[in-house]
Amino acid sequence: MSIDPIILGHNQFVGVDHLSQDRARDRIEHFSDTQKILDVISYFYELGGRGMMLSTHQRATEIMRAINSETTLSKNMNFYPLIPYAQGYIRRANEMGMVGMLNDVLEPASTSTKLKILLKGGINIMRKDFLNILSTLIDVELLPFKGFNMKAVFLHNVLTDLALALKAQNIFEFYMDYIEDNFGATPAFGTMNFATLIKNFEEWGFKKPLIMASFNKIGFQMNPSREECERCLKEYDVDVLAMSTLASGYLKPKEAYEYLYHLPNITSYVVGVSSREHADEIFRHINNREGFRKI
Amino acid sequence: MIAGDRDMSGLLKAGVIGMGKMGILHTGILNSLQGVEVKALVDNQDAILNFIKGAIPAIETYKDYRDMLNKEELDLVYITTPTSLHTRPAIECVDRQIPFFVEKPLGVSTADCLNLVNAVKRNPVANMVGYSKRFVDTFSKAKEIIASKDLGNLIYFNSSMYVSQLFTKGKGWRYKKESSGGGVLNTLAAHLIDLLLWYFGDISLIEGNVKSFYSKDVEDFVHSYLLFEKGFSGYLDASWSVRNYRLPEIRIQVEGDRGMLTVTDDYLKVYIDKEGSWKTYYKQDLFNGVDFDLGGPEYTREDKHMIESIRAKRETGMDVFDGLKVQKIIEGIYVSASNKRAVDVVAL
Numbered sequence: 001m002s003i004d005p006i007i008l009g010h011n012q013f014v015g016v017d018h019l020s021q022d023r024a025r026d027r028i029e030h031f032s033d034t035q036k037i038l039d040v041i042s043y044f045y046e047l048g049g050r051g052m053m054l055s056t057h058q059r060a061t062e063i064m065r066a067i068n069s070e071t072t073l074s075k076n077m078n079f080y081p082l083i084p085y086a087q088g089y090i091r092r093a094n095e096m097g098m099v100g101m102l103n104d105v106l107e108p109a110s111t112s113t114k115l116k117i118l119l120k121g122g123i124n125i126m127r128k129d130f131l132n133i134l135s136t137l138i139d140v141e142l143l144p145f146k147g148f149n150m151k152a153v154f155l156h157n158v159l160t161d162l163a164l165a166l167k168a169q170n171i172f173e174f175y176m177d178y179i180e181d182n183f184g185a186t187p188a189f190g191t192m193n194f195a196t197l198i199k200n201f202e203e204w205g206f207k208k209p210l211i212m213a214s215f216n217k218i219g220f221q222m223n224p225s226r227e228e229c230e231r232c233l234k235e236y237d238v239d240v241l242a243m244s245t246l247a248s249g250y251l252k253p254k255e256a257y258e259y260l261y262h263l264p265n266i267t268s269y270v271v272g273v274s275s276r277e278h279a280d281e282i283f284r285h286i287n288n289r290e291g292f293r294k295i
Numbered sequence: 296m297i298a299g300d301r302d303m304s305g306l307l308k309a310g311v312i313g314m315g316k317m318g319i320l321h322t323g324i325l326n327s328l329q330g331v332e333v334k335a336l337v338d339n340q341d342a343i344l345n346f347i348k349g350a351i352p353a354i355e356t357y358k359d360y361r362d363m364l365n366k367e368e369l370d371l372v373y374i375t376t377p378t379s380l381h382t383r384p385a386i387e388c389v390d391r392q393i394p395f396f397v398e399k400p401l402g403v404s405t406a407d408c409l410n411l412v413n414a415v416k417r418n419p420v421a422n423m424v425g426y427s428k429r430f431v432d433t434f435s436k437a438k439e440i441i442a443s444k445d446l447g448n449l450i451y452f453n454s455s456m457y458v459s460q461l462f463t464k465g466k467g468w469r470y471k472k473e474s475s476g477g478g479v480l481n482t483l484a485a486h487l488i489d490l491l492l493w494y495f496g497d498i499s500l501i502e503g504n505v506k507s508f509y510s511k512d513v514e515d516f517v518h519s520y521l522l523f524e525k526g527f528s529g530y531l532d533a534s535w536s537v538r539n540y541r542l543p544e545i546r547i548q549v550e551g552d553r554g555m556l557t558v559t560d561d562y563l564k565v566y567i568d569k570e571g572s573w574k575t576y577y578k579q580d581l582f583n584g585v586d587f588d589l590g591g592p593e594y595t596r597e598d599k600h601m602i603e604s605i606r607a608k609r610e611t612g613m614d615v616f617d618g619l620k621v622q623k624i625i626e627g628i629y630v631s632a633s634n635k636r637a638v639d640v641v642a643l
Binding site: 016158226 | 315316319322323324326327345346348349350351460465466467539540541542544559560561562577579582584585586587588589590592
């Protein structure tokens, strides 16, 4: 299944900014009004953008509700959930401990029959049923996206990279089967370790995976190095959704996209759009590129 | 040079005690590094252990760290338990001459830390305390500039550490003084104190104020005046109950007689009078890839530093003695706050 060539990112809406926390705070203030988020999404749609990534941040439900009120958007946009919202888990683990966090996270699913069965055995059920807990976590995370078009579901880089560090092939296989079988979507993976991930996927026999990884001219968040990530991109059969293309706003779109156009296997970009001017600029550069799938 | 005849050139077998988020993070990073393998984990909660067994069946799990230390032949132990449980397993490691890493802060009080420090004095072994901010590019670049004397004689600093974490009564060990040793100061702003000591040397005089609002047992807000031995002084402010700080964020501003700098987790701005212009380094400017990034490149650099130090039988440069220094300042702030007067560090 092919994914949209341009996917609207969500960081700017929920106060994630890897250039400056000061700028993140300004954006939180600006986008605290959900209508302003909806305006950006609508303008992105007008320019031809059809894909949107959204992490399961506490505002996800509210944003999806707003989108649902605009029939054109809710019918025609494709959504790419990024699960889970890792910082939320960390904050909750800091606040109530690991077990408290798990209970709290699973709470929205407390009406589901599956979870009722699980919780009947109390927390002890985790003893036997690690994968069942994992599947319930995925169900809970994807609740806000119920009824919308979901082409691919991305596993957050923290979890992908943790499973990768532990060489837990079984977790990757479980995730892929579960997303395909239950949501009819492509299972996909965010990572900060593109080179290591693709080498392991090849070893485990995973064919043409869909991976979201940083690709930018200055090598920001490209591990172990820009050169090694570029080499693996050329060498392996993979679809890449490029993120951090502007290195979190550090690069200008012109230089950023000129670099990306020379790379193979990059099928899509995540773009962080926070204003009309910004959207115009990005689309101008992307649409000017010869040979790239125009949208 | 660290004494010891243990061969550290081959595959290093590691054990991790305490599987909270830092335990999970270090387990992942250690396991991803060349020449290191995590063999065993310890946690006292069945739910957590069983979750881990489901995810990674190849790793041995234990409920009691002594069982792990008795049964496994380990070259390296990471201690990532709640703070009150740091020093006991660390002392066991000293007795067995196993190199160890302890998460920050070192302990719940200076008395707690002294037991461990004395054990290391009697029986030296490689060790490190997890003050990971030293491995963040912006903070290490600031260290370079401060050490270069480009700012001239230092006059004044102000500093803060904030995160939006606690707006209800917290649950778990972090909010019980008995297990955490304190609130935002001991649990979080210990990082900031370590950076200040690393940048500016030893502290001689402390004034402190603390305030609890959401927590019953520990402080949610800290304000402190710190005087360094070199005569330079300034302020520290910390809280985990301020809004709009999605991530923990440190900010340090230093004024010298020839220039100034401001450093945060994101950027470093330097102004040198004779040059008459600002120089800004974003973390993008300073970025270098790491072998494997899990939760931030600083943690990988930190763990590699530990591994490289023990392989070379070299001191880590951030050991229990440094951990004790941080703890003394923290205790000084608490003592000053309760006595409502300045505390001389020598008296601690």
